[in-house]
Amino acid sequence: MTAELIDGKAFALRLRARVGEGVARFRAAAGRVPGLAVVLVGEDAASAVYVRSKGKATVAAGMESFEHRLPADIDEASLIALVERLNADAAVDGILVQLPLPGHIDAARVLLAIDPDKDVDGFHPVNAGRLATGLPGFVPCTPLGCAMLLKDQLGDLSGKDAIVIGRSNIVGKPMAALLTAESCTVTIAHSRTHDLPGHVHRADIVVAAVGRANFVKGEWIKPGAVVIDVGINRTEDGLVGDVDFGGAAMVASAITPVPGGVGPMTIACLLRNTLVAAHRRDGIDYDAAAFDGIGP
Numbered sequence: 001m002t003a004e005l006i007d008g009k010a011f012a013l014r015l016r017a018r019v020g021e022g023v024a025r026f027r028a029a030a031g032r033v034p035g036l037a038v039v040l041v042g043e044d045a046a047s048a049v050y051v052r053s054k055g056k057a058t059v060a061a062g063m064e065s066f067e068h069r070l071p072a073d074i075d076e077a078s079l080i081a082l083v084e085r086l087n088a089d090a091a092v093d094g095i096l097v098q099l100p101l102p103g104h105i106d107a108a109r110v111l112l113a114i115d116p117d118k119d120v121d122g123f124h125p126v127n128a129g130r131l132a133t134g135l136p137g138f139v140p141c142t143p144l145g146c147a148m149l150l151k152d153q154l155g156d157l158s159g160k161d162a163i164v165i166g167r168s169n170i171v172g173k174p175m176a177a178l179l180t181a182e183s184c185t186v187t188i189a190h191s192r193t194h195d196l197p198g199h200v201h202r203a204d205i206v207v208a209a210v211g212r213a214n215f216v217k218g219e220w221i222k223p224g225a226v227v228i229d230v231g232i233n234r235t236e237d238g239l240v241g242d243v244d245f246g247g248a249a250m251v252a253s254a255i256t257p258v259p260g261g262v263g264p265m266t267i268a269c270l271l272r273n274t275l276v277a278a279h280r281r282d283g284i285d286y287d288a289a290a291f292d293g294i295g296p
């Protein structure tokens with residue numbers, strides 16, 4: 001292996017510590033602590049683990065955590081009614097509905113019910129529009145974390161050729177918008193892309209978010225490229241990313257591991273977004289650019 005390992009776990013711990021300091025300053029200025037409400041529907045084991053981690057991290061940063069666990073057979077109207085109560089709750093700065101939701105619930109309708117100014121996941125179409133047009137809003141946590149790692153690794157991203165493999169609303173599209181805002185030349189690749197290896201081979205930055213184990217091969221990577229692996233695939237060999245790590249690490253200049261790369265950044269960025277939400281709601285100045293240098 002020749003690539004440098006991008007330690008997302010360590011970066012996330014530093015970011016969480018900075019959020020904790022920001023919470024202490026907010027508390028002194030506002031006389032209250034930020035609050036994050038997390039809604040979990042059903043018994044999905046991985047989701048339950050993520051929700052528990054979010055609650056613990058929220059409390060560790062000095063914020064208040066409100067956890068709502070609902071049965072898998074809850075109807076959509078009752079879930080939306082809970083979201084509306086949280087929208088109106090003055091102690092709640094951020095609202096997050098853990099995904100995936102059970103099949104009988106239309107996730108898009110539920111996300112639409114969240115007040116965009118409390119949408120710390122950044123999934124509401126209003127926040128997608130704000131990101132696309134450069135207005136202040138909330139950026140989804142996983143791509144925000146990827147962008148932070150990239151800027152930390154490369155500094156100025158301007159003029160870099162970047163490829164984002166995957167076009168989901170949660171990762172691919174916001175990732176492409178963030179890279180565009182950083183003046184990269186961005187290709188969004190997907191299942192219909194012709195000559196994917198050729199596209200990847202031209203990129204200085206590769207962000208893989210396809211959800212297929214070891215999908216991106218080492219020989220596709222341009223020598224010296226930086227590779228960000230968003231995939232979390234459970235296989236018989238354990239947890240692996242979307243990138244063939246062994247092959248890619250031979251040619252890339254830097255690469256995120258799975259686990260310990262992008263994943264931990266997701267929760268750290270959620271705390272960061274919640275702190276930003278609290279500042280905005282109370283009209284307290286918060287220089288997000290000075291804090292992490294990324295995003296609106």
Ligand SMILES: Nc1nc2c(c(=O)[nH]1)N[C@@H](CN(C=O)c1ccc(C(=O)N[C@@H](CCC(=O)O)C(=O)O)cc1)CN2
Nearest residue numbers: 050096097098099100121141259260261262263264266
């Ligand atoms: N409402 C949301 N739902 C989901 C999101 C989200 O951002 N908002 N993202 C994912 C799940 N997720 C957080 O919710 C998440 C995934 C992975 C990790 C992480 O730290 N992964 C570790 C490995 C953990 C493991 O062993 O399973 C790593 O990569 O090192 C944190 C959060 C889908 N749903």
